[in-house]
Amino acid sequence: MPMKKGYKALVDEAMAQVKTYTVEEARARFAQPNVQFVDVRDVRELEREGVIPGAFSAPRGMIEFWVDPDSPYFKPVFGEGKEYVFFCAAGWRSALTAKTVQDMGLAPVAHIEGGFGAWKAAGAPVAEKVKKS
Numbered sequence: 001m002p003m004k005k006g007y008k009a010l011v012d013e014a015m016a017q018v019k020t021y022t023v024e025e026a027r028a029r030f031a032q033p034n035v036q037f038v039d040v041r042d043v044r045e046l047e048r049e050g051v052i053p054g055a056f057s058a059p060r061g062m063i064e065f066w067v068d069p070d071s072p073y074f075k076p077v078f079g080e081g082k083e084y085v086f087f088c089a090a091g092w093r094s095a096l097t098a099k100t101v102q103d104m105g106l107a108p109v110a111h112i113e114g115g116f117g118a119w120k121a122a123g124a125p126v127a128e129k130v131k132k133s
């Protein structure tokens with residue numbers, strides 16, 4: 001069955017509407033006090049691939065509920081008035097996420113082209129995920 005709107009159309013639409021940083025542009029914002037990196041990958045990916053130090057882990061499945069102050073699941077990190085820079089593994093989920101939260105009113109937001117894979121390949125800072133005991 002053909003999709004009414006496939007993943008590619010969704011990603012392209014999101015890309016056209018959100019700010020996309022190259023790894024170099026994102027790296028220039030890394031560890032800035034007014035910038036919060038947000039990792040939307042799931043926990044298994046973090047354990048397998050590593051993390052960007054200081055990034056807040058917000059699995060994509062929860063994002064609408066975590067950014068909305070009216071939600072019982074709101075996470076205060078999203079109320080700190082920072083620039084929120086989303087990333088995933090390769091840049092598709094983060095584009096969709098950035099579009100969704102931008103539509104919800106979170107601002108300013110952006111995402112990283114190529115995601116964690118491109119970040120790591122560029123030699124940018126990564127760390128092992130610390131497992132909860």
Ligand SMILES: O=S(=O)([O-])[S-]
Nearest residue numbers: 089090091092093
């Ligand atoms: O992380 S992803 O871009 O492969 S959806």
